[in-house]
Amino acid sequence: MAKVHVPFDLRHLAEGAAVLEVQGACYRSLMAALQGRYPALEAALARDKAFVLDGEIIDTPLLEAVAPDSEVHFLPRIGGG
Amino acid sequence: MKVHVQTEVNGEAVEFLCDPTTTLLEVLRDNLGLRGSKEGCGTGDCGACSVELDGALACSCLILAAETQGRSVATIEGVATPEALHPLQSHLLKSAGLQCGVCTPGIVVAAKHLLEQDPNPTEEAVRYFLAGNLCRCTGYDKIIRAVLDAAAEMRGEAA
Amino acid sequence: MSEAMDFKVIGTRPIRPDGVDKVTGRASFGADFSLPGMLEGAVLRSPHAHARIKSINTDKALAAPGVKAVVTGADFPQVAAGAIEGGEGGGDFADLAGNVIARGKVRYHGHAVAAVAAQSRAQALAALALIEVEYEPLPAVLSLDAALAESAPLIDEGLMTSGLPEPAAAPSNLASVIEMGNGDLEAGFAEAALIIERRYQTPTVHQGYIEPHACVGRWGQDDQAMLWCCTQGAFDVRSMTAKVLGQPVGSLKVIPSEIGGGFGGKTTVYLEPLALQLSKKSGRPVRMVMTREEVFRATGPASAATIDLRMGFSSDGKITAAEAIMAYEAGAFPGSPVGPGTMCVFAPYRIANFRIKGMDVLVNKPKAAAYRAPGAPQALFATESAMDEAAQKLGIDPIELRLRNAVEEGDSAIYGPKFGPIGLRACLEAAAAHPHYTKAKDAGVGRGVAVGFWFNVGLQSSAEVHINEDGTVTVIEGNPDIGGSRASMALMAAETLGVPYESVRVVVADTETAGFSNVTGGSRVTFATGMAVVEASKDIIAQCCSRAASLWSTDEDMVEWRDGAVHPRPGVNVEATPLSLKDLAGQAGRMGGPLLGKASLNARGAGPGFSVNLCDALVDQETGQVQVKAFTAIQDAGKAIHPSYVEGQLQGGAVQGIGWALNEEYVYSPDGIMENAGFLDYRIPVASDLPMIETQIIEVPNPGHPYGVRGVGETPIVAPLAAVANAVSASAGVRMTELPLSPPRVLEALDQA
Numbered sequence: 001m002a003k004v005h006v007p008f009d010l011r012h013l014a015e016g017a018a019v020l021e022v023q024g025a026c027y028r029s030l031m032a033a034l035q036g037r038y039p040a041l042e043a044a045l046a047r048d049k050a051f052v053l054d055g056e057i058i059d060t061p062l063l064e065a066v067a068p069d070s071e072v073h074f075l076p077r078i079g080g081g
Numbered sequence: 082m083k084v085h086v087q088t089e090v091n092g093e094a095v096e097f098l099c100d101p102t103t104t105l106l107e108v109l110r111d112n113l114g115l116r117g118s119k120e121g122c123g124t125g126d127c128g129a130c131s132v133e134l135d136g137a138l139a140c141s142c143l144i145l146a147a148e149t150q151g152r153s154v155a156t157i158e159g160v161a162t163p164e165a166l167h168p169l170q171s172h173l174l175k176s177a178g179l180q181c182g183v184c185t186p187g188i189v190v191a192a193k194h195l196l197e198q199d200p201n202p203t204e205e206a207v208r209y210f211l212a213g214n215l216c217r218c219t220g221y222d223k224i225i226r227a228v229l230d231a232a233a234e235m236r237g238e239a240a
Numbered sequence: 241m242s243e244a245m246d247f248k249v250i251g252t253r254p255i256r257p258d259g260v261d262k263v264t265g266r267a268s269f270g271a272d273f274s275l276p277g278m279l280e281g282a283v284l285r286s287p288h289a290h291a292r293i294k295s296i297n298t299d300k301a302l303a304a305p306g307v308k309a310v311v312t313g314a315d316f317p318q319v320a321a322g323a324i325e326g327g328e329g330g331g332d333f334a335d336l337a338g339n340v341i342a343r344g345k346v347r348y349h350g351h352a353v354a355a356v357a358a359q360s361r362a363q364a365l366a367a368l369a370l371i372e373v374e375y376e377p378l379p380a381v382l383s384l385d386a387a388l389a390e391s392a393p394l395i396d397e398g399l400m401t402s403g404l405p406e407p408a409a410a411p412s413n414l415a416s417v418i419e420m421g422n423g424d425l426e427a428g429f430a431e432a433a434l435i436i437e438r439r440y441q442t443p444t445v446h447q448g449y450i451e452p453h454a455c456v457g458r459w460g461q462d463d464q465a466m467l468w469c470c471t472q473g474a475f476d477v478r479s480m481t482a483k484v485l486g487q488p489v490g491s492l493k494v495i496p497s498e499i500g501g502g503f504g505g506k507t508t509v510y511l512e513p514l515a516l517q518l519s520k521k522s523g524r525p526v527r528m529v530m531t532r533e534e535v536f537r538a539t540g541p542a543s544a545a546t547i548d549l550r551m552g553f554s555s556d557g558k559i560t561a562a563e564a565i566m567a568y569e570a571g572a573f574p575g576s577p578v579g580p581g582t583m584c585v586f587a588p589y590r591i592a593n594f595r596i597k598g599m600d601v602l603v604n605k606p607k608a609a610a611y612r613a614p615g616a617p618q619a620l621f622a623t624e625s626a627m628d629e630a631a632q633k634l635g636i637d638p639i640e641l642r643l644r645n646a647v648e649e650g651d652s653a654i655y656g657p658k659f660g661p662i663g664l665r666a667c668l669e670a671a672a673a674h675p676h677y678t679k680a681k682d683a684g685v686g687r688g689v690a691v692g693f694w695f696n697v698g699l700q701s702s703a704e705v706h707i708n709e710d711g712t713v714t715v716i717e718g719n720p721d722i723g724g725s726r727a728s729m730a731l732m733a734a735e736t737l738g739v740p741y742e743s744v745r746v747v748v749a750d751t752e753t754a755g756f757s758n759v760t761g762g763s764r765v766t767f768a769t770g771m772a773v774v775e776a777s778k779d780i781i782a783q784c785c786s787r788a789a790s791l792w793s794t795d796e797d798m799v800e801w802r803d804g805a806v807h808p809r810p811g812v813n814v815e816a817t818p819l820s821l822k823d824l825a826g827q828a829g830r831m832g833g834p835l836l837g838k839a840s841l842n843a844r845g846a847g848p849g850f851s852v853n854l855c856d857a858l859v860d861q862e863t864g865q866v867q868v869k870a871f872t873a874i875q876d877a878g879k880a881i882h883p884s885y886v887e888g889q890l891q892g893g894a895v896q897g898i899g900w901a902l903n904e905e906y907v908y909s910p911d912g913i914m915e916n917a918g919f920l921d922y923r924i925p926v927a928s929d930l931p932m933i934e935t936q937i938i939e940v941p942n943p944g945h946p947y948g949v950r951g952v953g954e955t956p957i958v959a960p961l962a963a964v965a966n967a968v969s970a971s972a973g974v975r976m977t978e979l980p981l982s983p984p985r986v987l988e989a990l991d992q993a
Contacts, residue, residue: 005656009419012405047323048402055657056844056944059699073656076418076579076598078695079331079504079610079762100362116272117265119500121450122532126919129450157265170263174255177884180723180892182262183269183451183500205928212928215919217448217501218723219888220895221927 002030002070006041007049010074013041022072027051027061030072049074088149090115091159099146106130106141109156117157117186121215128214131187131194132156138194140213157186160193168231169193178227180218188214192228200236204229250735250947253884256727257746258498267498270454270470271529278456279308279357281518281528282364283511284371285538286346286353289380289604289912290395293344293353293373300370301356306363309521310371311514312354313343317486324480331508335573337484339607340513346375347395347572348604349913350537352510357518357526380604380912384546384567387413387601395572395602415574418582418598420655428561428593432552436629440622441978442961443905444544444569447611448896448924451500452535457515458525463487465516467494472502472720473759474751477509484513492516495750496720499760503896504610505540507759536917540609541906543568543576545618547585551626557634557641561593562586566619568600571607576600577615580695583655584958585619587693588664588850589645591654604912610761612893613694613954617900617961621979624690624962629975638689638966639672639852663876663940664691664850670936671852676872685858685869686970692851692875692959696951697762698843698944702755703772705733705780707835711822713737713744715773718754719765721746723892723953724885728766729773731881732947736777738804739821755840763951766881767942768843774946779837780821787831788819845944849955851875853894857967864987866902866968872934873959878942878950886952891933893956899925900957901964905980 001021006014014020020037024030035042051061052073058064066072083098090113097112109115109132118141121127125140132141133155141156160167169192172178179185188211195202195210202210207228208221216224233239261267298310316337324331341352354371358364379393386392392413401408403417429435455469465487471477474494482489499506511528518526530539545568552561564585568576582598631638646664653659671677671689681687704716715733719725726746734741748754757769781801788806789796798812805818821835828834856870873890880886903923907915916922941948961979969976972986974993 008421009403009405009417052657055660057657057695057697057846058842058844059697060842071657075583075655078580078583078697079507079577079614102362110272111274115265116268119269119451120271120529121452121500122919124532124918124920127450127532161264166260166263170260173263174259177253177256177724177882177888179259179262180885180888181449181451181499181501182258182267183449183498185262186265189263204932208927208930212926215450215924215926217450217503217896217924218892220891220893220925220933221930222891222933223884223888225927225932 001068002066002072004034004072007074010041010044013044014038024066026066027064030066045074050077084147086147086150088151089153091155101145101147103146104142105132105144105146105149105154108146109141115156115158119183119186128191129184129187131190131214133190133194138191157190160189167193168234169228172227172231173224176223176227176230178219178223184214184216188216188224196232196235200232202232248735249731249741250879250881251883253882254727254741256724257730258721258726269451269498269500273456273468273497274527275456275458275525278525278527279359279522280361280364281355281357281515281526282361282368283352283514283534284354284368285534286342286349286351288346288375288377289349290378290393291346291375292378293342293346294376295374296354297372298354300372301367304363304367304370306359307356307367308524309357309518310354311517311521313341315517316341316484319483331575333483335575336480336508339573340484340510348606350534350606351572352514352538355514355518357522381413382603382908382912384569384601387603395604399602413602415570415600415602418579419596420582421595423593425561425563425593425595429552431554431560433555434553434630434633435550436626437550438626438977440547440549440625442545442618442621443979444541444605445900445904446536446541446922447503447505449501449503449505452530452532453506453511453539454529455512455515456525456527457512457519459516459519463491465492467492467512467516468497469494469512470497470499470506472499472506472722472761474718474720475756476507476759477512478751480509481512481516484509485516493750493752496748499720499722502722503612504614504761507610507761508540510539532919533917536922537914538606540611541571541606542611543570543608543618547618547622549622549626551630553630553634555634557636557644559589559591559645562591563595564622566596566598568615568618569603569605569608570600571603571605573607574600574602576608577610579615581615581619584616584693585623586654588647588691590647590651594654612896612957616694616958617897620690620692620958621961621965624959625965625977628688628962628966639668642691643668660847660943661940662848662850663938666938666940667850667852667874667876670874670938671854674854674872674874674936676854676870676934681856682869684971685856686967688855688857688963688966688970690853690959690962690966692853692955694763694849694955694958696767696846696849697764698768698846699758699762699764700842701757701769701772702840703769703776703838704755705773705776705837707780707821707825709825709828711739711743711820711825713739715744715746716749716754717746717769717773718749718757719760719769721748722760723888724882725765727885728770728881732770732773733777736774737780737821763849763953764846767846767945767949767951770949771843771945772839772841775839775841776837779839780835783835783837784821784824787824792816845942847878847942847944847950849876849950849952851955851959853959853963855963855967857964857971859968859971859986861990864983864990866981866986868898868931868964870931872936873956874936874938875952875955876938876940876950877952878945879939879948880937881947881949883937886937887935889952890935890956894933894960895925895930897957897960898964901961901979902981
């Protein structure tokens with residue numbers, strides 16, 4: 001199962017967990033699984049954070065394949081000049 | 082009441098009608114279609130509209146078009162010949178002395194004026210002379226090098 | 241990987257394809273376009289920093305000579321909230337629409353209230369004076385402290401803080417809170433032999449592009465509209481303008497002109513929706529051009545910031561704990577770059593125990609826009625100032641102190657993910673060995689060191705490669721060339737196709753000609769659009785191989801592309817002369833039609849950029865004036881496609897950073913009016929202020945790009961703030977923590993020391 005690192009300021013939405021083990025072969029299924037467990041967390045992540053899969057920031061994720069040993073982070077969105 | 086003005090731009094006789102309050106920059110751009118001179122500030126602070134008026138370097142945004150009656154104006158459009166760029170222009174290209182390029186016409190006109198006054202300026206002299214030409218992209222380094230290289234070439238030295 | 245690559249044209253320094261146009265004045269910028277029958281537009285701007293609009297009467301203006309149309313907020317649809325995608329994090333369409341033209345309330349001095357189109361600019365300006373607006377002035381909120389005070393006037397009465405553990409109980413000027421952390425902060429500080437604790441402040445500054453915003457809008461009776469404008473992203477202008485006007489995206493065509501600088505400030509819209517609405521009402525094309533004063537008063541400043549920093553160090557210089565509380569001014573609508581600021585603040589270092597809190601705070605100033613590495617310069621000004629002070633107090637060389645804490649490949653960034661190959665250590669080692677660093681300082685001169693960091697982004701890009709019948713190449717892409725990117729695209733196409741650089745021309749096309757591409761920003765164009773150009777070129781190669789194989793009556797896997805031609809693979813028994821791009825282009829009609837390659841992608845794998853800057857500065861003890869005596873910028877570019885333009889990015893960013901450090905700031909009156917809205921009083925660096933800016937390009941290839949490119953456009957502005965401040969602090973003998981280091985501020989510090 002992929003390791004999802006819960007952003008520090010959203011851990012209260014995941015009963016304080018810093019890391020969650022989540023099943024999902026792609027972004028969409030991973031988020032669906034998260035929604036089942038912590039709907040408020042999933043909503044906040046989808047709304048406010050950028051998706052980072054194994055170190056790569058993915059601006060508009062949907063079908064990106066998530067491996068069983070993938071590391072997933074969520075970051076504040078980055079603008080650019 | 083419009084003013085009828087007869088003047089010379091880049092060696093050609095031109096005439097136009099303008100309001101007494103219209104600037105030379107506006108006339109160059111809107112009446113004469115010479116849009117190489119740019120308005121960066123409209124207050125004489127940025128140098129993007131630099132031209133020569135009777136051989137003197139000036140910001141065309143600070144000159145009233147009516148003042149040019151019977152005089153001679155030189156703009157960026159008159160710098161290159163049909164055959165060749167001016168050495169300043171080719172050295173700016175070679176040195177990558179431009180990024181966005183909007184200040185470049187003013188830099189070319191001002192630097193050309195400098196080299197006509199002083200064919201062998203020091204780096205410091207170039208920096209002080211071009212202090213009225215703002216560039217926000219390059220940090221000036223490559224512009225200054227291009228002017229020094231062009232000066233050397235114009236003196237017949239290997240740049 | 242590119243280390244092993246033997247490049248033919250990449251890394252050379254040819255003349256840019258658009259060069260001659262730009263040195264002769266022929267290039268057409270935003271204000272240079274005109275149409276027959278065109279009207280001139282002008283904007284009525286708020287005289288108050290904060291006021292309720294009680295009424296607007298435009299009757300007299302409409303009746304004035306030459307006036308063809310007047311618009312106010314009432315002429316624009318209400319736009320629903322929704323995030324703006326495409327690298328402009330934190331932006332919201334409803335806020336964008338509210339910033340384009342005020343409705344109900346003005347939120348800053350210079351906020352657009354109405355716009356007029358008339359036959360001449362003079363008539364338009366005269367008509368503005370006839371628009372009657374009744375205001376109810378409200379107290380202006382001009383600083384972070386005032387905005388966050390208990391009973392602060394509310395800029396947005398409906399704004400509830402997001403990012404709090406519990407929903408906010410009442411509205412405030414605090415738009416959002418971000419927190420990050422790890423480890424045990426207090427245990428880390430308990431371990432420390434030295435703690436640096438200070439407040440660092442940076443002012444509101446402007447991107448200062450020389451070309452003011454400009455556009456021409458034309459609306460047709462069929463509701464099809466066209467916009468000619470200077471922008472960093474024609475597709476972003478299209479989506480934003482369509483949203484503000486409530487129109488489908490497909491009804492709007494945006495044609496980007498050449499762009500006279502942007503630095504992030506031309507990634508949004510101000511005039512464009514107004515010009516189109518005026519055109520719709522008047523039935524005529526409308527040109528709108530800002531004055532410099534309008535640029536300062538109503539467009540994208542960079543956020544002022546206050547950062548309370550605490551860093552703990554062991555006696556051998558290891559960071560044991562770090563804490564940052566960062567408040568950034570968003571301006572009048574939410575969306576400062578505090579998010580990236582929180583991620584950048586400690587990004588260069590390995591820190592086990594840290595806590596970071598970021599706050600996005602509304603004030604009655606123009607809505608902050610992106611400015612080169614948005615959020616990072618403020619953040620690293622704080623950290624790198626503290627690192628300098630720590631080095632001094634611990635008696636450790638400042639570069640050595642950074643090397644002891646520097647992140648490397650495989651380390652987790654403090655914001656989470658692991659770094660791939662990065663160049664921080666290489667930059668630090670190059671700095672330590674650099675003649676600038678090893679030579680003795682002149683008397684009285686202070687030397688400053690600082691590290692810079694920026695993520696760099698990828699995003700969506702498209703490119704087409706057309707092979708002309710004589711084998712010359714046309715590349716079509718959608719990213720305005722703001723600093724020589726046509727040259728980079730041509731170099732990458734030439735390298736991939738094995739043709740001379742001179743045979744490639746690059747066209748920056750409009751939104752109906754180029755495939756969709758996100759903004760020119762985020763240091764992404766050479767990386768992401770470059771990747772699209774390489775892929776489109778590879779598409780051509782695949783077609784060439786297929787055609788050659790057919791011609792030779794063999795299979796595609798029996799042929800290969802080498803040195804700009806299709807060859808039979810070694811050992812394959814085919815009697816054939818190699819077929820060059822030119823050979824195949826000349827035969828294209830006989831072999832299935834024109835050679836047209838294309839690629840569209842959402843680029844992943846942007847490589848982070850690190851830099852190290854060195855600055856020598858001399859403080860005049862009598863006047864407080866600072867002279868920068870020497871400056872060196874060292875940065876990892878991954879692979880420099882056109883080294884001159886990479887150096888140019890380093891030099892230009894350094895000088896913008898020097899301006900931010902020494903001179904630049906918005907000066908406000910107590911009632912919120914900017915008092916220095918012109919280049920005479922808002923002083924950006926001029927040629928005589930500066931020395932040559934030495935550069936050194938480090939190349940740690942980015943595995944995420946076919947030629948190893950990482951973005952270089954933004955990182956250069958990050959390190960100079962602290963590099964200059966550290967040099968000034970050393971020369972002055974007193975620690976400077978508030979920018980700009982203008983003569984009065986330096987004198988005051990000298991007096992107090």
